[in-house]
C-alpha cells in the first residue's frame with residue numbers, strides 16, 4: 007500500500023518534471039515579434055515605453071546597474087567605467103543623459119573597473135555585434151515587468167514579457183517630421199532632445215530604399231558586411247553608405263557620436279531595422295561566407311541572459327560569447343514582422359528605376375544621369391555635396407570583378423569627426439566641377455561616410471582609411487572605354 | 502645585437518600603456534586586456550600589434566592604426582619585427598617563449 011503510494015508520488019514527480027521541461031523548452035524558444043514602430047498597437051507601444059522607462063528609473067537610482075538604461079547604453083558607448091563599491095549617485099532632477107555621462111567619467115578609489123562594451127564598427131562583426139547587444143537589451147526589457155505589476159515613475163504599468171524592440175524603417179517616409187511620430191512626441195520616454203529635427207526639415211528621407219535594395223543584391227559578404235577584423239578591417243557598403251550617414255548628418259544630436267549614440271532611444275529602433283536587413287541578407291545569401299564568426303564580442307552584460315551555448319573563451323575581459331552564437335534568430339527568441347512597405351524593392355523594380363525617359367538602361371559616363379546618381383537620390387532628399395575639397399587622380403579603365411576588384415581608398419589625417427566623400431569617374435578632358443549639376447549627375451559613382459568620434463578613448467586611432475568599392479563602376483566603364491585614361495575625383499566634406 | 506622585450510620593446514610602447522588598458526581586444530580566443538608593459542600580454546597579442554603599428558603603410562592599410570597621432574618611427578617597427586622573428590625573447594639570457602605565440 008505504502009509502496010504503491012510512494013511509486014505514485016514518484017511517477018507524479020517524473021510527470022511534473024517532464025511537464026516543466028517541456029514548458030521551459032518552449033519558453034526558451036518563445037518568440038517575440040519585432041514590428042515596425044508605426045504599426046504597434048496602443049498596448050504594444052505602451053509596453054515598450056514602460057520597459058524603457060523602468061530602465062531609466064533603475065539608472066536614476068543607480069547608474070551602475072547592468073540592467074539599467076545607462077549601462078545598456080554604455081555597452082555601445084563606453085569601453086571602461088569605474089564602478090564604486092556602493093553607489094552614492096542619484097539622478098534627481100538632472101537630465102538623464104548628462105547624469106549617465108557624469109557617472110561614466112567618475113573614478114572611484116575603492117571601486118573596480120567595469121567594461122560595459124565597445125561597439126564594433128568598420129569591420130565584419132558590425133552587424134553581429136549589434137545583434138548580440140540587442141539580444142541582451144531585449145531580454146532586459148522583457149524582464150523589467152513581465153506581469154505588469156510595477157508602476158514606473160510616469161505612473162504606468164503593463165506587462166513587458168512580450169516586448170520586442172520595434173524597428174524604424176528609415177528608408178520609408180517618416181510618420182513624423184523626420185522620424186517616426188512617437189520619437190517626436192516630447193511627452194514620450196522615446197523623445198530625445200538635440201536631434202536634427204529643425205535642421206533641414208524638408209529632409210524627410212535620406213538614404214534611398216533603392217540603394218538599399220541594390221546593396222542587398224551583393225552576395226560577397228565582405229563587400230556588403232565589412233572586412234575581417236583580424237586582418238585589416240574596413241567598412242562594408244551598407245555601413246558606410248547607409249548606416250553612417252543616417253547617424254550623422256541625418257539624425258544628429260547624441261547619435262552623431264559613437265561614444266554617445268545609444269543614449270538616444272532612437273538608436274534601438276534604428277538598429278533594429280539594420281538587424282532586419284542583416285537577417286534578410288542571410289535569408290537571401292546564406293550565412294556560409296560570413297567571416298570572423300569565431301570572434302568574441304566585447305561587452306559586459308547581465309549573466310542571467312547568457313545563451314545556452316555561451317562560453318567566454320580565454321581572455322580576462324568580459325564578452326557576449328562568440329559571434330556564431332547569434333546567427334539563428336529563432337534561437338535568440340525573436341522574429342520580424344515586416345509587410346508591404348517594409349519589403350525591399352525587387353530586382354525588376356531596380357531595373358525599372360535605372361532607365362532613361364526612353365526606356366533605355368542608364369549607362370555610366372554615357373547617359374546624362376549616372377545609374378549611381380539615380381540609385382542614391384531616388385525618393386530621398388540626399389544629394390551629393392556641391393562644395394568641398396576636391397582631389398583627382400588619373401586611372402586607366404580596365405575590366406574588374408570580384409577576383410580583380412577596384413576600390414578607392416581615402417586617407418583622413420584628422421579622424422576626430424565624421425566625414426563624407428563623394429566620388430566621380432570622368433574622362434580626363436572633363437574638368438571636375440561639383441558645383442555643376444550636369445557634372446554631378448553624369449559622373450557620380452558613389453558616396454561614403456566615416457562615422458567617427460573625437461573621443462580617443464573610444465576608437466584610439468591615428469589616421470583613418472575609408473575604402474569604397476567601385477568594381478562595378480569600373481567594369482561598366484570598361485564596356486565602352488577600355489584602356490582609356492580617366493580621372494577619379496573625390497569631393498571631401500567634414501561633418 | 503639582439504632585441505629583447507625588456508628593455509627595447511617596452512621602451513617603444515611606454516607612452517601607450519595607460520590608454521590601451523581602457524580597451525578590450527577581441528580575438529578568436531577570447532577578449533583580452535592589452536598591457537603594453539607586460540611581457541605575456543604583448544606576446545599574446547603580438548600579431549594584432551603588428552597589424553596596428555604597420556597600418557600606416559600604404560601596402561598594409563588598416564582601419565585601426567596605432568598609435569594615434571602618427572606612425573612609430575621605421576626603426577621601431579623594424580625592431581618590433583626583428584623581436585617577433587627572434588621568437589619574442591623577454592630579456593637577455595631568458596628563453597624565447599615560442600609557446601606563447603598566437
Ligand SMILES: [Cu+2]
Nearest residue numbers: 249253267277
Ligand atoms: Cu549605429
